[in-house]
Structure formats: structure tokens, C-alpha cells
Amino acid sequence: MAYLSNESGSPQIWIRDLATGAARQITTLTDPVGSVSWSPTGEQLAYSVLPGGGLNTQIWVMNAAGSGARRLTPGGKENNGFAGWSRDGSAIFVDTNKDNPAARDPALIQVATGAWTKLASDKGLNSIADMRGDRAVVGRLLGRGDTNLYLIDQRTGTETLLTPHEGKAETGWGDLSPDGRTVYVISNVRRDRQAFGTISIGPDGKPGPIRYFAQRTDAVAEGAAMSEDGRKAVLVWNVGGRSELAWFDPKSGRVRPGPKLPFDLVGAGDFTADGRSLALVGSGANRTTDIYLVDTATGGIRRITESRHDGVDLTTLVRPELITYKAHDGLALSGWLYRPRASTGPVPVVFNYHGGPEGQARPSMSPDAQALVATGIAVFAPNVRGSSGFGKTFMAMDDRGKRVDGVRDIKATTDALVAKGIADPTRLGIMGGSYGGYMVMAGLTEYPDMFAAGVNLFGVVNFETFFRESEPWMAAISTTEYGDPATEAAMLRSLSPIHKLDRIKTPLFVLHGANDTNVPVVEAEQIVAAMKARGVPVKYTLFPDEGHGWRKTSNRVRSTTEIVGFFAEHLRAVATTSSAAPR
Structure with a gap:
């Protein structure tokens, strides 16, 4: 098994012998590795490297012993994504903006020669989902929350739209059946919540409508993997934030429940070549991220890796509880509460807003949350409107000008935890990363008396500079979510916290990566300069790598460490336990 581990201090490639359990690290790069995948023959590994931790990802191949490494992508500032191998192992699938910074073109790279074949050009953000013969299924992101699948003939370049729809809808997965006549999908076309379905391809190459074979009203389809012979698939459901498995038999169309999982969240899944075992990445709020092997016949689950947690007793970690409440307009909201075990009555609370904005707070391992809890500070991770996991209607509720309602959810969230007797209103903090950082700055400017401290991790503060300085492809897909700077500049200006920084009185801590091209470092620099000019306490940490x-x-x-120290200082927390957060 090939996998990534950060045991050496940075994500690198490791190989583990499943028979003996022996493991060895085969890359020792200065830069982190983002992904790794065996070739179908097992003779080579393809992997992505992130120079300086940034997005100018480069794709490499090497032999299974870890030698003979060769870079297949140009090696400059362009962004490249690795999407898998061709079934014969002769080529890898990539998406790249090397020829157009505002697009991500799908392409094949011949491993032996390095020759490129593009399947489409200048048509938005693309990724190859699967390929059999000359036919490829390509996913294309039209805008945030809006994707299509296309069937592309490599020889002619002819595109066939597989997922026509009105308004926003998302379709993914895209595996082809062995005969090339069926495409397996996850989609919310003609429905609110994503479900599992199939698209039949006729003899003339024309697609039929999506026919859903597995759908739930209490969950959204989240992921899937098909065995190489196409005889079985695993389906992953997101049930209010936790993962559940199901098995699918493509021949009979039967869906049956999968095994009960010993962890809350499922990551990537991959079948062994014979289909007898399924490898899963499993994690949870009170356990490390590890790889598990599932016997597809019996459902038995065996942990393959044991991530180190030196000095940390996992039994002392808190498993969060789900809290539900109402927004200002009666909309049902929810979030995950990490509460100190020994706490009684109202306690200091840090509200941690997720990124995206289409992300979702889930019961995951959060070293920040566990370390804060160990210091006597509760953490609440909300899913305000705009979050994923609850259907596309809910996710669209903060689009464009409706973003003001998402910001109003900050007050509703705080008020709810105070009213429930959980939060001490005099000791409240707010933090978040990426779009969550935007929510931090929106919260501190719209509700300047609400929070005693704020932590903004690489967040957007000025939509004008975000659209100008971010990667062109990122800016292009963000107009349907935030607004179009060419036609909605006034609205974007009104939604930008940078123009309201004079309201802030709350001590602020800003953290950013120097090589961030999603949310460029100019966003942090504007905040820090403005706060210093006004004499408002501000701490700034810039990571150069x-x-x-x-x-x-x-x-x-x-x-x-710095985040916990900052909140402990400003929320005046008293340590209740000596347990530490895992690395």
C-alpha cells in the first residue's frame, strides 16, 4: 500500500507491506506531497508535489522502489491537478492552467514520452473522472455549486453533455462501466439532496436522463468507488456530518447497508485489484487519521496504520455533540460543540467558522479545538446557511447579496449558545480559516461588542483585491457565489469588511501563508496595517513556507500553540486539564 504520512514533519510517501506490516518512507522532499497513486501495473507511482505548500502543484512519477523520479509537468507557477491513471498505465490524467490561467484544461500525459494530449481548452475548470478506450468522462465546474459531466471523444474532441439542468446543480463521481454504456454519478439534478444514480449511453452515443438508484431524505451522497471489474461499488453517505457506508451491486441494482464504522468520517476509498478488500481513510474527533482495510465479503474492518500521538491520551479527547437552533428568520441551523468535560454552567466559547463557504463543520479531529478544550475553553463549529451537507437550497442561501443573511447567522449562533446556558457572553471568541476568516472579520465589524478576541486564518477581507489578486481560475468560479466584480462592484464593496475596520475594537490575531494564491497575503496585510494605524491590538504570524x-x-x-495562548489570554480561561492536542 502506498499512502501519505506526515510522521517526518511533512506529508511524504510511504510504502507498507500488508503481509508483514513493515513500512518505509520513500520520499524525503523539502516540499509536501499532495497525493500518490499506483500505476495499474504496480510498477510506478504518480504523485503531486506542492512547492512551498502553494498551489503551483507539479506531477511526478517514479518507480515503486522510490527511484528514477521524473517531473511530467512544466515546473513553473502553473497549477496542475492529478486525477489518476489511464487503465493501461501508459498515461496520467491531469488538469492544468499552463496555457490559460483562467481555466483548468483536462489532459493526458504519456508517461514514457511526456507528450501531452488536451481533451478540451479554455472551458472552465475540468477534471477527468474516468476513461475507457477513446471516451473520457470529464467533470466541469461552471461556478461554485454548479458542475456538469461531459463525455468527450479523444479522437474527435466531440463533447456530449451528460447532465443538462436548470439553475445550479452538481454532478460528480463519473465512473464508466466496463462496456462503456453506463456512467455512475453522484448528483442533485432535479432534486435538492445529492443521491447516487446512473446515466445510460445509447448506441448512438446519446445519454439518457439520470436514474437514481440510492437516495435518502436524511443524508446526502458524498463519495463512491467502483471495483476495477465494475462488479461492486461502495457508497458513502453524509448523515448530518457523520459517514455511513453502503454496498452497491451494479448488475442487480441492489443496495445493502455496509458495516458499522469504528470512526465518524470516511476519506478516500480504493478497492484492491481483486475487489476483495477496500481501503478507507478513517478519522474522528477523538482519534487519529488512519487507513483501514474492509473485507468486502464479511464487512470485517482492520486498521492498517497507527498514526503516532506521542504524549496524547486519546481517551481524554472530546467527542463533540450536535446542537440545533434557529436563525433570525426561523431557519434551522446546527453545529458541533466541543465542551470541556468538567465544565458546569456558562463557559468561554470560541466560535469556529468553516471555509468554503460551501464547506461543512463535521465531528473531525481538530487540534485547535482539543487544545482549547484542554484549556477550559469550549469550541462551537457552526453550519450556517451556505454550508454543504444539507441540500443545494440551503447551500445557495448566502449567494451574492444574500450573504448578509449568512453574516446575521453569526449573531443568531452566538445568541443561541448564550440562551442555552452554554456560553458566557463576556468571554466569547471567533475564529475561522479562508472563508471562515471572512466570517471572523464580518463578525468583528458587524457586531463589534460581541467578541473578546478574534483569530483570522488566511481569510478574505476585501472582495476587490481578492478577485484581482487570486488565481484567475479561482476568481472566475467565484462570481456565482460572491458576485461579479464587473457588474456588482458596489454590492461586493458593501460586503467587504475592509471598509468597516474602523468599527473593530476587538484584539485580533491574523495568520497567513506567504505562498497562498487562493487568498493572497495582501488580504492579511490590509487588515494588519489598518489595525496598527488605529492602535487596535493585532498580532500577525506569516508562514514563509x-x-x-x-x-x-x-x-x-x-x-x-499561538492561537490557544491568544484566546486564553483574552478570554481569561483557567486550565482544567493537562492533556495536549495531537499533532
């Missing part, structure tokens, strides 16, 4: 988020262990430890 990171991009959009932290990958190196040393930086993650420093970030968590």
Missing part, C-alpha cells in the same frame, strides 16, 4: 493552510507539523504546532 506555507500556502492556503498549514502542512508542516512544526507550523501546525506553532499555529495551534
Whole structure:
């Protein structure tokens, strides 16, 4: 098994012998590795490398022993994504903006020669989902929350739209059946919540409508994987934030429940070549992220890796509870509460807003949350309107000018936890990363008397500079979510916290990566300069070797330590336990 581990301090490639359990690290790069995949023959590994932790990802191949490494992408500032191997192992699938910074073109790279074949050009953000013969299924992101699948003939370049729809809808997965006559999808076309379905391809190459074979009213389809022979598939459901498995038999169309999982969240899944076992990445709020092997016949689950957690007793970590409440307009909202075990009555609370904005707060391992809880500070991770996991109607409720309602959810969230007797209104903090950082700045400017401290991690503060300085492809897909700077500049200006910084009186801590091209560092610099000019307390940490988020262990430890120290100082928390957060 090939996998990534940050045991050495940065994500690198490891190989583990499943028979003996012996593991060895085969890359020792200065830069983090983003992904790794065996070739179908098992002779080579393809992997992505993130220079400086940024998005100018480069794709490499090497032999299974870890030698003979060759870069297949240009190696400059262009962004490249790795999407898999061709079934014969002769080529890899990539998406790249090397020829147009505002697009991500789908392409094949011949591993032996390095020759490129593009399947489409200048048509938005694309990724190859699967390919059989000369036919490829390509996913294309039209805008945030709006995707299509296309069937592309490599020889002619002819595109066939597989997922026509009105308004916003998302379709993914895109595996082809062995005969090439069926495309398996996850979609919310003609429905609110994503479900599992199929698209039949006629003899003339024309697609039929999506026919859903597995759908739930209490969950959204989240992920899937098909065995190489096309005889079985695993389906992953997101049930209010936790993962559940189901098995699918494509021949009979039967769906049956999968095994009960010993963890809350499922990551990537991959079948062994014979289809007898399924490898899953499993994690949870009170357990490390590890790889598990599932016997597809019996449902038995065996943990393959044991991530180190030196000095941390996992039994002391808190598993969050789901809290529900209402927004100002009666909309049902929810979030996950990490509460100190020994707490009684109202306690200091840090509200941690997720990114996206289409992200979702889930019961995951959060070193920041666990370290704050260990210091006597509760953490609440809300899913305000605009979050994913609750259907496309809910996710669209903060689009464009409706973003003001998402910001109003900050007050509703705070008021709800105070009213429930959980939060001490005099000791409240707010934090978040990326779009969550925007929510921090919106909260501090719209409700300047609400919070005693704020932590903004690589957040947007000025939509004008975001659209101008971000990657052109990122700006292009963001207009349907935030607004079009060419036609809605006034609205974007009114939604930008940068123009209301004079309202802030709350001590602020800003953290950013110097190599961040999603939310460029100019966003942090504007805030810090304005706060210093006004004499408002501001702390600033810039990581020179990171991009959009932290990958190196040393930086993650420093970030968590400094964040906890900042909140402990300003929320006047008293330590209730000596347990530490895992790395």
C-alpha cells in the first residue's frame, strides 16, 4: 500500500507491506506531497508535489522502489491537478492552467514520452473522472455549486453533455462501466439532496436522463468507488456530518447497508485489484487519521496504520455533540460543540467558522479545538446557511447579496449558545480559516461588542483585491457565489469588511501563508496595517513556507500553540486539564 504520512514533519510517501506490516518512507522532499497513486501495473507511482505548500502543484512519477523520479509537468507557477491513471498505465490524467490561467484544461500525459494530449481548452475548470478506450468522462465546474459531466471523444474532441439542468446543480463521481454504456454519478439534478444514480449511453452515443438508484431524505451522497471489474461499488453517505457506508451491486441494482464504522468520517476509498478488500481513510474527533482495510465479503474492518500521538491520551479527547437552533428568520441551523468535560454552567466559547463557504463543520479531529478544550475553553463549529451537507437550497442561501443573511447567522449562533446556558457572553471568541476568516472579520465589524478576541486564518477581507489578486481560475468560479466584480462592484464593496475596520475594537490575531494564491497575503496585510494605524491590538504570524493552510507539523504546532495562548489570554480561561492536542 502506498499512502501519505506526515510522521517526518511533512506529508511524504510511504510504502507498507500488508503481509508483514513493515513500512518505509520513500520520499524525503523539502516540499509536501499532495497525493500518490499506483500505476495499474504496480510498477510506478504518480504523485503531486506542492512547492512551498502553494498551489503551483507539479506531477511526478517514479518507480515503486522510490527511484528514477521524473517531473511530467512544466515546473513553473502553473497549477496542475492529478486525477489518476489511464487503465493501461501508459498515461496520467491531469488538469492544468499552463496555457490559460483562467481555466483548468483536462489532459493526458504519456508517461514514457511526456507528450501531452488536451481533451478540451479554455472551458472552465475540468477534471477527468474516468476513461475507457477513446471516451473520457470529464467533470466541469461552471461556478461554485454548479458542475456538469461531459463525455468527450479523444479522437474527435466531440463533447456530449451528460447532465443538462436548470439553475445550479452538481454532478460528480463519473465512473464508466466496463462496456462503456453506463456512467455512475453522484448528483442533485432535479432534486435538492445529492443521491447516487446512473446515466445510460445509447448506441448512438446519446445519454439518457439520470436514474437514481440510492437516495435518502436524511443524508446526502458524498463519495463512491467502483471495483476495477465494475462488479461492486461502495457508497458513502453524509448523515448530518457523520459517514455511513453502503454496498452497491451494479448488475442487480441492489443496495445493502455496509458495516458499522469504528470512526465518524470516511476519506478516500480504493478497492484492491481483486475487489476483495477496500481501503478507507478513517478519522474522528477523538482519534487519529488512519487507513483501514474492509473485507468486502464479511464487512470485517482492520486498521492498517497507527498514526503516532506521542504524549496524547486519546481517551481524554472530546467527542463533540450536535446542537440545533434557529436563525433570525426561523431557519434551522446546527453545529458541533466541543465542551470541556468538567465544565458546569456558562463557559468561554470560541466560535469556529468553516471555509468554503460551501464547506461543512463535521465531528473531525481538530487540534485547535482539543487544545482549547484542554484549556477550559469550549469550541462551537457552526453550519450556517451556505454550508454543504444539507441540500443545494440551503447551500445557495448566502449567494451574492444574500450573504448578509449568512453574516446575521453569526449573531443568531452566538445568541443561541448564550440562551442555552452554554456560553458566557463576556468571554466569547471567533475564529475561522479562508472563508471562515471572512466570517471572523464580518463578525468583528458587524457586531463589534460581541467578541473578546478574534483569530483570522488566511481569510478574505476585501472582495476587490481578492478577485484581482487570486488565481484567475479561482476568481472566475467565484462570481456565482460572491458576485461579479464587473457588474456588482458596489454590492461586493458593501460586503467587504475592509471598509468597516474602523468599527473593530476587538484584539485580533491574523495568520497567513506567504505562498497562498487562493487568498493572497495582501488580504492579511490590509487588515494588519489598518489595525496598527488605529492602535487596535493585532498580532500577525506569516508562514514563509506555507500556502492556503498549514502542512508542516512544526507550523501546525506553532499555529495551534499561538492561537490557544491568544484566546486564553483574552478570554481569561483557567486550565482544567493537562492533556495536549495531537499533532
